[in-house]
Amino acid sequence: MNELLIYSALSLGGVAAGFAVVLYVISQRFKVEEDPRIDEVTQMLPGINCGACGFAGCSGFAEALVEAADSGDVSGLSCPPGGSETMTQIGEYFGFEMGSTHKTIAVLRCGGSCSNAPAKTQYQGPPTCAIAHSLYVGINGCPHSCLRLGDCEIACPFDAIVMNSDSGLPEVIPELCTSCGACVRACPRDLFEIRPRGKGKAERRVWINCRNTQPGGVARKNCKVACIGCGKCVRVCNDIVQAISMQNNLAYIDPHKCIACGKCVPVCPTNAIVATFEPPKPKQAKKETADTQA
């Protein structure tokens, strides 16, 4: 009995030792030298592998950063979820000055909620926007409207998008959004846009809450808050900063020119412009109040 134990232990131990030697030799012979900086930079990144930087995951981005640092040009590289804090930290590590980047956020450009654009049809197909978009015009008849099936909610790696069951539309939670762009890629109707968060703590920003390029009358048939391309906002803004342009019956506010004064918001006849702050009251309304006071 004892002999059996001893022989087993010896033979197994011998085999194990043999393999250990082979493995050690192989690992030494075929060792891959990796730049240790890549690992260190990866540690500084958020580590969520969202791909917003344009590379395959955080380690891929770290590799690109190290390469860029060696060549002396790190411009054009940024980590949207990490924001300027992360990039400053990485800049310090390499001894570079990183240009400050705007903090950005994903913005939904559709106001076609259940109340603004009531459903005209029922949809029985698979509950994903990608398929609904390929099948038909959408539940409310607007070919540019949100399909209300929540592909963006599923795509968001930060749980920053929540489908509001009352309005039917997705809502972006500003505290959680890192503007990684997953929703932009997921939406088959291209309703999300990455825009600057806006200045100040209040994050003042203004945008056209519509993507409809149909003639105004047609757009309004399906949705109360569609942009009808009347151009009132363009005229108001032309006196200030010329941030609003009109193309294909649809206004667009250039976020880099916009000063978030909010003067375009009250002039919109369909309330298609939204702001994250209380917009100034329109002149006419002011006059009226003045009249009543007098």
Added chain:
Amino acid sequence: MVAVKTFPMGGVHPPENKLTADSPIQVLDPPDEVSILLGQHIGAPAEPVVQKGDKVKVGTLIGEGKAFISANVHSTVSGTVKRVDEALDAAGFRKPAVVIAVEGDEWEDDIDRSPDLVTEITATPEEIIDRIKAAGIVGMGGAAFPTNVKYMVPEGKQVDTLVINGVECEPYLTADHRLMLEHTDEILVGIEVLRKALRVDRAVVGIELNKPDAIEAMTQGAERFPNIEVYGLKVQYPQGAEKQLIKAILDREVPGGKLPLDVGCVVNNVGTALAAYHEIQKNRPLIDRVVTVTGTSLSNRGNFLIRIGTPFARAIEAAGGMTDDVAKVIAGGPMMGKAVPDLSVPVTKGTSGILLLTKAEAEQRETVPCIRCSKCVEVCPVGLEPYLLEKLARVEYWEQSDEHDVLDCIECGSCTYICPSNRPLLDYIKVSKVKVHEMRRASTS
């Protein structure tokens, strides 16, 4: 006795529900206003050649198909052009269209409206093809591919057989069935016209065995035409798909990514043959078509000869009207048709049926996980693995989808029909096809 043939791989046999098989074709009068879409066919939309206020007659050209794959569009009524604008297509998107206010029913003078059969074909093959193009004739089976393009046989390809599709394998639809019964001779002359255009000696007609009267009528009629053979085919969906039909009748297999032309065939629907007869022998362009308006809730369901551009609502009204329990209106048949989001959608050259389903009929079972029964693989007529393609589409693996030949899918819907877990297989495959096409285009450019 006719030989019983069918295609060997896959296929399903859904309940036939041919409720309107015994209803003779009724003529539906033109409505007050028609919206004629300029893109009713596969390919580039036609360009409008009329303006607001123009007077048109039945048969006046209103849209010209200028691209290689495109088709002309004619006025289907007489009256005044109200606007050249947009109208809803079957998916609810607004597409270019000509809207005409109907006044009377005046036809272009050179159209022969007499019912006399003209059997002698004087036009040359080139003339026939040119006039098919001029008349805006497209595949009447549903896909609406411009017919003249099929007849432009590239050099080096040999065509020996014209295959005529009288299968009508979609449940509910009976438009082609009625055409074969009521317009037998016209269709047969139409087949001769197409045969002449193609310069082949043989034309074969495939009809499923659930239409014995149509087989009999066509076989009897064909006795006078020695070049036309009629085959009865076992009832099996999707036998009306062109590759399956060629395999069934001629036992020739069209490889993936190839066309019927590559195995020496051209396939046309019986409705297309009739349209060719009308144009070549009667000088009458494509202005109307037979549409099966059916559903259990309709009191006067039947087969209607409808002017193209007539809104669905009007056709449904003629068939008995909407009732409260109707939950879904489908353009086409239940297998490949599309649910329409609005009843103002106009009838197009490809509308073979309008099907109304009640709430109970339209009800869908819940989708549950795949149980790996492989029924979808068994029924796929082109030998794909639908369960796998669905999975690949869900995780957006487009390259792998391409490797698994997703582009060979003919979108017959047999997989979705048979799935015991009620998985939306075809919906995912369709998305996949679009993405793979995009991917291929991106890689070539």
